Amino acid sequence: MAVKQEMLVDKDYKYGFRDETQNYSFKSRKGIDHDIVEQISVMKKEPKWMRDARHRALDIFFAKPMPPWANLELLGQINFDDIFYYMRASDVEGKTWEEVPEDIKRTFDRLGVPEAERKFLGGVTAQYDSEVVYHSMRRDLEAQGVLFSDMDSGLREHEDIVRKYFGTVIPAADNKFSALNTSVWSGGSFVWVPAGVHVSVPLQAYFRINAESMGQFERTLIIAEPGSFVHYIEGCTAPTYSSNSLHSAVVELVAMEGAHIRYTTIQNWYKNIFNLVTKRAVAHKNSHVEWVDGNLGSKLTMKYPSVYLVGEGARGDVLSVAYASAGMHQDAGSKMVHAAPNTTSLITSKSVSKGGGRTTYRGLVKVYEGCDGVKSNVRCDALLMDEDSRSDTYPTMEIDAKNVRIEHEATVSKVGEEQLFYVMSRGLTEVEATTMIVNGFFEPFVKELPMEYAVELNRLIALEMEGSVG
Amino acid sequence: MAHTILETRDLHVSVGDTEIIRGIDLLIERGTVHALMGPNGSGKSTLSLALMGHPKYVVTKGDILFEGRSVRDMSPTDRSLAGMFLCFQYPSAVPGVSVANFMRNTLMARHKGAAPLTPAHFKKLLDDATAKLHIDPTVLRRYVNDGFSGGEKKRLEMLQALVLAPSLAILDETDSGLDIDALRIIAEGIEAQRSPERSILLITHYQRILNYVRPDVVHVLVKGRIVKEGGPELAKELEAQGYDPLIKDLVEA
Numbered sequence: 001m002a003v004k005q006e007m008l009v010d011k012d013y014k015y016g017f018r019d020e021t022q023n024y025s026f027k028s029r030k031g032i033d034h035d036i037v038e039q040i041s042v043m044k045k046e047p048k049w050m051r052d053a054r055h056r057a058l059d060i061f062f063a064k065p066m067p068p069w070a071n072l073e074l075l076g077q078i079n080f081d082d083i084f085y086y087m088r089a090s091d092v093e094g095k096t097w098e099e100v101p102e103d104i105k106r107t108f109d110r111l112g113v114p115e116a117e118r119k120f121l122g123g124v125t126a127q128y129d130s131e132v133v134y135h136s137m138r139r140d141l142e143a144q145g146v147l148f149s150d151m152d153s154g155l156r157e158h159e160d161i162v163r164k165y166f167g168t169v170i171p172a173a174d175n176k177f178s179a180l181n182t183s184v185w186s187g188g189s190f191v192w193v194p195a196g197v198h199v200s201v202p203l204q205a206y207f208r209i210n211a212e213s214m215g216q217f218e219r220t221l222i223i224a225e226p227g228s229f230v231h232y233i234e235g236c237t238a239p240t241y242s243s244n245s246l247h248s249a250v251v252e253l254v255a256m257e258g259a260h261i262r263y264t265t266i267q268n269w270y271k272n273i274f275n276l277v278t279k280r281a282v283a284h285k286n287s288h289v290e291w292v293d294g295n296l297g298s299k300l301t302m303k304y305p306s307v308y309l310v311g312e313g314a315r316g317d318v319l320s321v322a323y324a325s326a327g328m329h330q331d332a333g334s335k336m337v338h339a340a341p342n343t344t345s346l347i348t349s350k351s352v353s354k355g356g357g358r359t360t361y362r363g364l365v366k367v368y369e370g371c372d373g374v375k376s377n378v379r380c381d382a383l384l385m386d387e388d389s390r391s392d393t394y395p396t397m398e399i400d401a402k403n404v405r406i407e408h409e410a411t412v413s414k415v416g417e418e419q420l421f422y423v424m425s426r427g428l429t430e431v432e433a434t435t436m437i438v439n440g441f442f443e444p445f446v447k448e449l450p451m452e453y454a455v456e457l458n459r460l461i462a463l464e465m466e467g468s469v470g
Numbered sequence: 471m472a473h474t475i476l477e478t479r480d481l482h483v484s485v486g487d488t489e490i491i492r493g494i495d496l497l498i499e500r501g502t503v504h505a506l507m508g509p510n511g512s513g514k515s516t517l518s519l520a521l522m523g524h525p526k527y528v529v530t531k532g533d534i535l536f537e538g539r540s541v542r543d544m545s546p547t548d549r550s551l552a553g554m555f556l557c558f559q560y561p562s563a564v565p566g567v568s569v570a571n572f573m574r575n576t577l578m579a580r581h582k583g584a585a586p587l588t589p590a591h592f593k594k595l596l597d598d599a600t601a602k603l604h605i606d607p608t609v610l611r612r613y614v615n616d617g618f619s620g621g622e623k624k625r626l627e628m629l630q631a632l633v634l635a636p637s638l639a640i641l642d643e644t645d646s647g648l649d650i651d652a653l654r655i656i657a658e659g660i661e662a663q664r665s666p667e668r669s670i671l672l673i674t675h676y677q678r679i680l681n682y683v684r685p686d687v688v689h690v691l692v693k694g695r696i697v698k699e700g701g702p703e704l705a706k707e708l709e710a711q712g713y714d715p716l717i718k719d720l721v722e723a
Contacts, residue, residue, distance in 0.1 A: 427550035427579035440566025
């Protein structure tokens with residue numbers, strides 16, 4: 001079985017013992033080794049099991065090669081010695097608005113992002129003035145018994161829950177970057193929803209004010225107890241700027257019997273970013289997990305939100321869109337692992353490439369022996385804006401059960417001369433026409449978003465098209 | 471206001487290396503309905519697409535004047551905003567964009583810098599036009615031409631012509647492939663557009679639409695040239711004799 005509900009990390013692991021009482025004056029330096037990992041853990045005053053887990057993960061990171069199927073030409077550009085793996089709030093705030101690139105500031109202007117939020121998103125400050133919003137939302141959640149905090153606080157205040165689930169959905173050894181994340185993680189969200197509780201407002205990481213929330217190695221853990229519902233939203237359509245070039249998050253979701261988790265991401269990374277994220281959910285009996293995942297920007301994104309359907313009647317949906325322009329490669333897709341009968345999965349992937357951008361769909365549907373009554377539907381649509389752009393599809397199906405229904409459909413289309421001419425002949429400029437066609441292509445994704453995100457995303461696509469045409 | 475709405479002067483149009491339109495002189499006056507008839511392969515669609523500025527249909531010689539101004543170097547966008555409209559024979563689908571959204575955008579393109587289009591005004595425009603063309607209003611929520619039948623596409627083209635109210639509507643075989651009821655509705659749509667301010671160039675292979683729409687002038691296009699012009703009686707003549715005598719004349723000439 002692919003899913004093991006047990007701790008990967010040996011609790012008696014002895015590596016890297018340090019005197020906890022020693023007063024560390026933390027000075028961030030570049031590069032990664034056991035000293036850095038130790039310092040991070042001590043700074044955070046973590047329990048020993050977590051510190052050991054970090055050290056062990058670091059060894060896995062060192063030992064593991066890059067995934068051989070990946071775009072190694074780009075991955076090879078990552079210089080692990082030239083990265084700050086941990087920055088405290090004070091370090092982050094040390095940057096100035098002047099250091100944020102002009103094109104990002106312009107985009108903020110045109111998206112109409114308020115001043116305070118710009119500074120937050122630009123990485124200039126990790127805090128902004130919506131404490132009131134945040135606190136009133138928190139009180140409602142507390143009344144329902146929902147736990148929602150940053151991951152560091154989650155570990156401090158609810159160690160029992162974190163310890164029970166941390167690394168069970170995505171073990172450190174899953175891949176090189178999940179190992180890296182496990183060793184240096186900081187920030188991210190911790191969510192626990194009690195049985196039967198329906199969280200009516202989407203939980204937004206955007207509003208979770210915390211020094212480390214926009215970290216480069218955030219770690220998110222969401223547990224939905226039986227019969228509960230939660231919608232979690234991360235990201236923002238404004239470009240997320242960071243001087244650090246590697247973003248490598250791990251997101252673990254656990255949907256207990258009859259629970260429903262929806263996880264929405266829209267991220268628009270700056271063009272220097274490597275965005276290498278591992279996202280996976282375990283779906284128990286009759287539960288439902290939905291990933292709604294939008295990837296814009298970045299130099300290379302590798303992200304395959306997955307659902308391990310381990311309980312009968314569970315359902316997993318992934319709706320992902322990717323947009324790649326010059327110098328970008330969006331390598332995205334999904335994994336659906338059917339490990340119980342009568343489970344259902346639906347993967348819808350849509351990508352747009354322009355100006356030499358590259359998109360890849362990479363997906364796996366796996367059905368274990370004896371899992372009868374499985375239904376899976378995969379649909380990938382790629383839109384190419386010009387001759388220079390590229391799109392590839394790598395679907396993998398491993399079906400070891402009978403009486404299953406598996407469907408796969410892939411299309412590649414071009415913004416054709418005829419289509420463009422048709423729209424322009426109605427009085428729209430080439431930019432307006434192209435924007436309309438691309439927005440239409442993304443419509444199935446956009447209509448799943450809360451209104452304010454949908455509006456911003458449409459505006460963002462319009463901005464992107466202005467840069468590409470004419 | 472100029473009396474002539476559209477004029478082509480010795481118009482030559484090529485697609486790739488092939489010359490398809492070989493010297494056409496057309497003169498369409500404001501408020502008139504012209505029918506351009508011709509057999510398959512005579513260059514009817516080429517002419518309509520070249521008039522609208524399709525990049526593949528290159529004007530190699532001569533000129534197109536709209537309201538006295540050359541549009542030879544104008545984009546399709548600007549030709550549209552100037553008041554030209556093409557009902558496509560094969561309109562493209564725009565998946566994910568609803569008809570209502572599409573129409574709002576095309577109308578807004580005409581309101582730039584002018585009074586904004588109010589939602590109430592927009593709704594009235596669409597309600598009136600859909601009623602006139604007997605179009606089920608639920609079509610407004612569907613994606614533009616996505617999964618539309620041939621007849622639905624033609625009606626949507628007519629709907630746009632009604633709403634955008636161009637001073638010249640070019641109808642490229644809008645009547646083809648329609649059953650008699652649909653044909654009648656399209657014909658009513660054309661008649662509804664007839665006004666002293668608006669002109670229509672009706673491009674067709676068949677005479678039957680002219681039973682419902684009376685043209686002021688009929689032109690016959692054969693092998694990229696206009697070989698005959700006349701009044702409505704010319705269409706009747708063609709119905710009786712077909713195109714063959716005209717083609718034969720051309721070969722013998």
